[in-house]
Amino acid sequence: MGEVALGGGDLFLVSMVAVIALLALAVAGGLVREVLAAGQGTPRMQQIALAVQEGASAYLKRQFRTVGVFVVLIPLLLLLLPAEGAGVRIGRSVFFVLGALFSGITGFAGMWLAVRGNVRVAAAARDAGERTAMRIAFRTGGVAGMFTVGLGLFGAALVVLVYRGDAPVVLEGFGFGAALLAMFMRVGGGIFTKAADVGADLVGKVEQGIPEDDPRNAATIADNVGDNVGDCAGMAADLFESYAVMLVAALILGGAAFGAQGMVFSLLVPMIGVVTAVIGIFAVTPRARDRSGMTAINRGFFLAAAISAVAVAVAAFLYLPSTFAELDGGVRVDADPRLVAIGAVLTGIVLAGAIQLLTGYFTETNRKPVQEVTQSARTGPATVILSGVALGLESAVYSTLLIAGAIYGAFLLGSGNTTVALFAVALAGTGLLTTVGVIVSMDTFGPVSDNAQGIAEMSGDVNGEAAAVLERLDAVGNTTKAITKGIAIATAVLAATALFGSFRTTVEAALEEASGDAQRAIGAAFLDFNLSVDQPNVLIGLLVGASVVFLFSGLAIMAVGRSAGRVVVEVREQFRTKPGIMDFSERPDYDRVVDLCTRDAQRELITPGLLAILTPIAVGFAFGYAPLGAFLAGAIAAGALMAVFLANSGGAWDNAKKVVEDGSLGGKGSEAHAATVIGDTVGDPFKDTAGPAINPLIKVMNLVSLLIAPAVVAAAGDAVLRAGVTIVVVAVLVAAVVASRHRGAATGAPLPRATRR
């Protein structure tokens, strides 16, 4: 694809895109100033907020130190992998680092402001009322949103400006860096937040009999830090990665299908998204007659979506020609490229809306599914679990069918040409993500109001109507969080589907170059690119790909359990060695628990992380390129279903608990409440640890496969090399899994007996 030549006009447009991306960062700066200018409440509130800020920075320090090893090592390894031209190869490594850096910055920025916005939201609820509180919360989220789109778009535009026709290979590096860092932040953050949550509850509420969010509990700050670490930093990095990888896929395929205009148009769509996101974020200004906070958010979301749709149509008609023959490069198909582009982007925008409605139906408190889960609490926790599992399985299917429908729509737009079809899939992905700025803002909204509520309760300075305001904001945040997860996994499936095009191109080029030895090893049937799953060895790849998703989920759920046990031990120890904590004469060492959770989260994420990086290498070298392709397909299918299953089961249990707490079936303290609390606890690692990490997992495996594909084809004839790589990689994987199981046994401190909450 090196033949795509960008003209002067094209480069000017790409420069424009880069400038607009930087403007998004300027908007973020403005939002930061606005949020920081708000009042910070009472000294007690500020003191608690400071502890959370300390904890968050302790976490980030450690997180970046661990991940730094990978960010240094992997670019060196990337240099060893074949690619055309030394310059491109170096560029790929450099942009890997940049992708990781941008992903980290997005997470950092989102979290940095979230731990400052939280106390200001609490103060506003106390001093200025609901509408101001909500505005601050949403503007806080807006910063993460602007960083996501600004840095993602800027990075992609920069690659195109510098590398032009060679951009695709360099973009793979950029996307891989972003996805890898996001996966670590998602898994690490997810383990941290749930370990702290469960650990704090077990010692504080159960053993010491002190309330939730009591400042005497050394794990309480960690619990509040966790909300930011998981839901802010992890989520922001994750959506940045979704955005970046989607752009990578669109740029690669845009060049192949539409030539130079395809690459530029792939940047114009998200550029429009940046502008409409700004409009959307500022549109979320609550009005007096809004029914709930969700009304204002929906106004912003659907406004941004509608303007995007119109603007994309206008851009397509202004910029794209009416026939494929007039394009600079790309394929020749008898269709109107403008209609293909508009249709694809609209498909994505409609998909975003459909997922929002579907997720809402299955997880909102006032709809039938959550009501049924709530009613099942009459017969105890077992029926709560069963109904939640059944709901999750069913909703995952509908969500997956929606995504499949969008892919099929895009496929039909391809008019029989696979390259055009795949570009249409990628464009649908960019369409889905035009609203990502608003979505990230919506999602960050959740932990910020959750934290605001925590600070309010801990300080005791926010009461009455102000506390009720924060309760309502928190409920809105729960809904937006579930929706974001649905959108995120849809981007993963679309990006992965589109990247099959790059995988094919890469493998085909390598097959042409392969030596006679390699060709004989690949076999005649597979010298034409072919991932036909009726071949037993290809089907094995599929089985392994689906297996990785199951193993990854199981490992993440187990890690939370182990880590929570260690939090219990640490907090107990602090109560023992600092007897003054209970009468407030000594301050617990919050940093120690935060550091423990951080260290644990880092250690626990190694095994799932290695799984993501190494399994494609093992499959590729052991079985060949076709099983590796099927491996990706298996991971996509199992991943889409598992991610939505985990997210929606968890969301439904959480909200069933809320319904009971609002007074149904006896309210707080009833047997039904105890049953739904159990459901919610089961759902915690489902929806906040394992489920959301599947999105970056799929991307990482995809990009690793793409990067190693040429090496896999070249090594086909070298049985010794293949066996060697396979044995080393499998040995490392087995050691990692065994080590993580062993950790469980070694630190198995006896946990306290749970009593009814």
Next chain:
Amino acid sequence: MGEVALGGGDLFLVSMVAVIALLALAVAGGLVREVLAAGQGTPRMQQIALAVQEGASAYLKRQFRTVGVFVVLIPLLLLLLPAEGAGVRIGRSVFFVLGALFSGITGFAGMWLAVRGNVRVAAAARDAGERTAMRIAFRTGGVAGMFTVGLGLFGAALVVLVYRGDAPVVLEGFGFGAALLAMFMRVGGGIFTKAADVGADLVGKVEQGIPEDDPRNAATIADNVGDNVGDCAGMAADLFESYAVMLVAALILGGAAFGAQGMVFSLLVPMIGVVTAVIGIFAVTPRARDRSGMTAINRGFFLAAAISAVAVAVAAFLYLPSTFAELDGGVRVDADPRLVAIGAVLTGIVLAGAIQLLTGYFTETNRKPVQEVTQSARTGPATVILSGVALGLESAVYSTLLIAGAIYGAFLLGSGNTTVALFAVALAGTGLLTTVGVIVSMDTFGPVSDNAQGIAEMSGDVNGEAAAVLERLDAVGNTTKAITKGIAIATAVLAATALFGSFRTTVEAALEEASGDAQRAIGAAFLDFNLSVDQPNVLIGLLVGASVVFLFSGLAIMAVGRSAGRVVVEVREQFRTKPGIMDFSERPDYDRVVDLCTRDAQRELITPGLLAILTPIAVGFAFGYAPLGAFLAGAIAAGALMAVFLANSGGAWDNAKKVVEDGSLGGKGSEAHAATVIGDTVGDPFKDTAGPAINPLIKVMNLVSLLIAPAVVAAAGDAVLRAGVTIVVVAVLVAAVVASRHRGAATGAPLPRATRR
């Protein structure tokens, strides 16, 4: 494949196989006589056993009436589908009925003797001691085992004798009939048994305060009937189906790869299995120095496996030539067919042993995984659920990797030829199933001893050491049941993988015949058979295939919940209208509850059943043959993982409860016990309803796809026909899903509040 010509010697051997199959039925007759000759205990015991027998026959009556509709309708529909020659087409329909009939007879026979063996086992435990009790229990299971192998082998041999070279198409009908009936019996039996179980507990133990298995509870008999309906009839039909479909795959591929000798050898392997199963069953005669019942069972299993391995090797050397060139038909590969055949069968036998060990590790009470689940009960039910889910997910991966390893081993034996590789996969499947006679006997052992224990408790006539004997037998039964499920899903994956060969052959023939219109619609890329999953439309098939497994599981779990609610209403009503029940002056109407469960199970199985039959039709006609092939691959991957996940999570929870009941963590009545009871209740529909039904689900979808494949290819150019079929099929599916959700709302009788057991 019509060109395979069986010579006179071949036909003589096949006749021999048929005779030996009939001898297996004669052995079954001998076992029946032996079991029935045993003593039946006290009059009270006999009265209870009679009630269970009445219930079982009430269930069977209804089950066969419902399923009868399908058994009449589908053969007529099959006549409409294209196939070479009217005789073959009629034969396919006739053998569909025969497959269904044999499947039904196997289930019926297994259950008929189980409901008579149960009381005799209880009586033997009371009057004759452990060894006699165990022998009767195992001989009772042996009848189901002998029926499974006898009827399966006889049916397959009959098809070959009558249709010779045309056998493959007719065999598809035979396999489809067997699989469809088995699926209905598995789903129906699974819903019945868990609805009765949960319903009986909720009214009896919770509301009325009467013990489990109290004869005053109208649902108690249904509960005991359920054990037989689910674990005997459903399981026997399921394993018969596995056996029959595996033979179908082996015969089809054997003809293609090895010519006439391939077909005959595919029958010789299971014939050897029949003989060794008889040896194995009679070898399970407990000895005085056996450590536990499991020792005797292992002796039978591994003896049968070892003799099979040796005998198969001898048969291969006696019957097969040393080069492919000497075979009557088949392909020409530079390898020794005898070594290929022996290697493949051994792979299957080793896989059976490996699954047995792996399943044992993850579900036995004295191994680390179940111990960890048990320890998690210290922190309450939520951690029990989480650790069980994590264990299930992880073990599913190892099991799937073992199966994948076996497929890869068989693939390598194919020496680069796909047809030989697929035949090797099928032969591995027959190897796996050489021990099926022993396995079915092992599995039936479970419900028989479970029932024996129930009858003993209800009658109050079996106490002390005799009761302890039955406890021990029940524990052995739990282990064997888990192993059987692992083996069953392995056969599903191997059979489905092998049947891809038939799918390919069928589609290729249809592609050649396709008209110009159809060819244009299929497109140049797909005129060569190709299921390459990088194509977006093919990938969609994969997504839908994996989705069906998730939806099917979710629907089955929901159905159990709904049905249990209706049992509660019925039993309450009987207590109200027959006040004499409580003082034993009136007899509850057991048949009404049994009939209700049966009727409900039949109604609830319609939706999952339609899902299995109609989804492949929708995918095939809407998207084409390649997405249909990928659909099967997606279902295989998701199905293998989901089936083992559900079975092993459920098995581990069940045994964690047993560990606590044996005195750990405070024993019965402790908080830890309550936590594990909740885990066990969640596990019930996992392991006994949704999980085991996935095996026949995969087969049914596979065979439906195979049968409609020619029609799908022929219809490629006819957009109106395709749209019409798709719309009708999807409408029926949506209506079925909506109706099953609506049923839940309409009969949502308020359930009682659960209290701690």
